[in-house]
Amino acid sequence: MSQTPILAVEALSKTLGGKTILENVSFAVRRGEMKVLIGPSGGGKSTLLQCLNFLHVPDAGTVRLDGQAIDPRARKALYAYRQQVGMIFQDYNLFDHLNALDNVALALRKVKGMPRAVAEERARAELARVGLSDKEKLYPAELSGGQKQRVSIARALAMDPKVMLLDEPTAALDPELIGEVLTVIRGLARDGMTMIMATHQMGFVRSMADEILFMQEGRVIEQGTPEMLLDADSGSRTLDFCTHLAEFEAGA
Amino acid sequence: MQQAFEVLIGAIPYLLGGTGLTVAAVVGGMLIGLALGLPMAVAEVYGPAPLRWLVRLYVWFFRGVPILVLLFLFYFGLFQALGWNVDALTAATIVLGMASGAYQSQIFRGSIESLSKGQFRAASALGFTDRQAIVSIVLPQAARLSLPGWSNEYSILLKDSALAFVLGATEIMARTQFVATRTYQHLALSLAACGIYFVLTWAGVRALRMLERRVAVPGFGQQEARA
Numbered sequence: 001m002s003q004t005p006i007l008a009v010e011a012l013s014k015t016l017g018g019k020t021i022l023e024n025v026s027f028a029v030r031r032g033e034m035k036v037l038i039g040p041s042g043g044g045k046s047t048l049l050q051c052l053n054f055l056h057v058p059d060a061g062t063v064r065l066d067g068q069a070i071d072p073r074a075r076k077a078l079y080a081y082r083q084q085v086g087m088i089f090q091d092y093n094l095f096d097h098l099n100a101l102d103n104v105a106l107a108l109r110k111v112k113g114m115p116r117a118v119a120e121e122r123a124r125a126e127l128a129r130v131g132l133s134d135k136e137k138l139y140p141a142e143l144s145g146g147q148k149q150r151v152s153i154a155r156a157l158a159m160d161p162k163v164m165l166l167d168e169p170t171a172a173l174d175p176e177l178i179g180e181v182l183t184v185i186r187g188l189a190r191d192g193m194t195m196i197m198a199t200h201q202m203g204f205v206r207s208m209a210d211e212i213l214f215m216q217e218g219r220v221i222e223q224g225t226p227e228m229l230l231d232a233d234s235g236s237r238t239l240d241f242c243t244h245l246a247e248f249e250a251g252a
Numbered sequence: 253m254q255q256a257f258e259v260l261i262g263a264i265p266y267l268l269g270g271t272g273l274t275v276a277a278v279v280g281g282m283l284i285g286l287a288l289g290l291p292m293a294v295a296e297v298y299g300p301a302p303l304r305w306l307v308r309l310y311v312w313f314f315r316g317v318p319i320l321v322l323l324f325l326f327y328f329g330l331f332q333a334l335g336w337n338v339d340a341l342t343a344a345t346i347v348l349g350m351a352s353g354a355y356q357s358q359i360f361r362g363s364i365e366s367l368s369k370g371q372f373r374a375a376s377a378l379g380f381t382d383r384q385a386i387v388s389i390v391l392p393q394a395a396r397l398s399l400p401g402w403s404n405e406y407s408i409l410l411k412d413s414a415l416a417f418v419l420g421a422t423e424i425m426a427r428t429q430f431v432a433t434r435t436y437q438h439l440a441l442s443l444a445a446c447g448i449y450f451v452l453t454w455a456g457v458r459a460l461r462m463l464e465r466r467v468a469v470p471g472f473g474q475q476e477a478r479a
Contacts, residue, residue, distance in 0.1 A: 055373055075381070083379035093374035097393045097469045107378040110388055141471020152374070159378060 004067050006031045006194050007052070007085075007163050012061030014044075014051055014218075021047045022058070023218040029163065029196060034189050036205050037198040038238060039215035045198040046090075048215070049165045052196070053085045054078060065162065083111060086156030086164040090171045092148040094140040094155075100127060101136035104155045112159070126154035130184050146177030150184055157188075164188065166197035202242055206230060214238040256440035263431045263441070270427035271448055277345045277413045277423060278452075282406060284349025289356025293394075294386060296357065297364050307357065314354035319412050322347050327419050341423065344416030352409050359405060363397035364390055396467055403460040407453045414449070424448050 005028035014022040022044050029035050037045040050056040052063060054072040063070050070081050094103050104123035108114045114122070127136055130150040140148055149169055156164060166185065170178040182204050189195065189208055199205065205212065206226045214222040214229065214237055222229055222238050229238040296307045314322070327343040330336075338346070367390060375385035417425040424445055432441040 050373075053377055055376060079379045079381060082377055085377075087374070087377035089370060089374060091370055093368070093370035095371055095374070095389055096472050097396065106388060107375075107380065110384050111379040139470045139472065141469075155378070 003031065005029055005064075006066060007196075008062075008064040008067075009052065010062040010064070012048070012051055012058045012063070014047055014056060014058050016047070016056075021218050022051065025061070025215075025218070025220055027213060027220065027223070029194055031194055032192045033194055033210045034208050035196045036209040036212050037196065037215055038200065038205065038212055038241065039221075040241065043215040044218040045215050046167050047218075049087070049167045049196065049198060052165055053082050053087055055087075079111070083159050084162045086159060086161035088149070088152055088156060088164065088166040088169045090168040092140070092145070092152045092172075094143075094148055094152055096140050099137050099139050100132060100143065100151045100154075103140070103151055104158050107155065108158055122158055123154070126158045127151070129157065129187075130154045131180075144177060145173045146180045149173065149181045153181075153184055153188075161193075163194045163196065166195060166199070168198050168200070170199065170201060200242075200245055202230075202246065212238060214241070256437045259431065259435045259437045260440055260444055263427075263444075266431065267424065267427055267444060267448065270422060270424045271452070273341055273421065274410070274413055274416075274423040274448075275452065277341055277348060277416060277421070278406070278410050278456075280345040281348035281352050281409050281413065284346065285352030285356045285405070285409070288350065288353030289358075290360055290391075292353065292357035293360030293364055294391075296361050298382065298386065311354045311357055314351045319348070319351055320415050320418065322351055323415055323419055326350075340419035340421035341416060344413065344419055344421050344423075348409055348413060348416075351412075352405060355405055355408075356402070359398050359401035360394055362401070363394040366397060367393055393472070396464075396469065396472065399460060399464040399467075403457050403464075406456050406460065410452055410456065411449060414445075 007029040009028070010026050012022055012025040013020070025044075025048060027035070037048065039045055047056055051058045054063075054070070057072050065081060065084060070078065072078050095106065098106060101120060101123050104126050105116070105119040108119035108122055109116060112119075124133065124136065127133055130153055132147060132150055132154065135143065135147060135151075138147075140151075143151065153169075169185070170181050173181065178201065182201060185195070185197070185204075186208060209226050211223065211225055212229050213220050216237070222236055224236075228234060229236045230242065231239070292307045292310065295303045299307070317325075323344060326347045327338075327340065331338055331343055371389055371393075372385050375389050376382075380388070413423065414425040416423050417429070420426070422430075428441040428445040432438045435441075
């Protein structure tokens, strides 16, 4: 693994409203790798993901894509960078006035400047990839949560991203809908997509994560493979947190 | 009674002409208001601070002064001072439009602010510029949400347009009063004016309601109310 990391994060810090949200966070993601962010809410996972594509601008630190540092003040370069970094949100954020097909095709037309027919053809291919070919005419309000999240994944994939950021993509879903979304994400991993994902789906983390970053109070407290951190006698904070999580969910 | 009918029937072509002028002033005023109100709403939500203050000052002024005072201020005051030779109806249309722009900006601003911020973030994450996100994501949704308020604004502007009478514009109100003073049929002609305004309100609101249905998106609107 001597190749340069596809995404490198160096000493990222962010303060919001006088509160330190991220403190000196560094890590590197290799091509095709699945990094998972775990940790208590308010620990900085979401802010970190939003800093990675500059929806929040970090106060300090550097983000590099393919070795190239991103300067958020260079707007043109920033827009080009964001096209290469797909983002999936917990609450989908589909465009409510557009049907599934247009949700996927719009950025292709407006951002990439594709003609409508070409954009729609590509959008149909992406909807097929997430198993929603028969839903292209439906509007967000007519889709289930799982279907909405799959449309949002198709929308991100259509831009041909090099990296995908997933911010608790199943956290807002009813339990019976989580599986269909995780299946799509597994498929992406199998196809070699590089991903950074905040999630508490521990079964998924155990089987899919190449590395876990455990975040608390804005810092990466622990970092390692699922085997290292989730082994029954690892004594890790990650394991401790996940055990409590499991107890809470069993009790709920 | 019979005389009143004869006067009314004889006056129909004249009153219809006035109706056309009223419709022109109201449609013109609504469009000027739209052209002013929409950019002002966008500026008030997304613009830099000085622009926001400018918009607030504009809205504060035009909402704070009676239409009648505005009509005098611009037609006999400002337009004269500028050496601007416009006829009464055009002047009334412009003034109604400027005042409506203030109200419309607040209709659109409310709609824009009711939209979830998440969609804008999703657009940014896809590489949209702010301008593209506003044009392609925010405005199409805000416009749909604004239609009921816009329809209400139409019905108010229509009735405000009767004030153009005081500038000497020969719209509905002016023409019914001219005929009334000549024939002494005040009741009949005032009722005729009522009837015309009533029909115009009804027709306009109905047409906008049809537009609302035409551009409706399944689940959109209800969903916003829930969120």
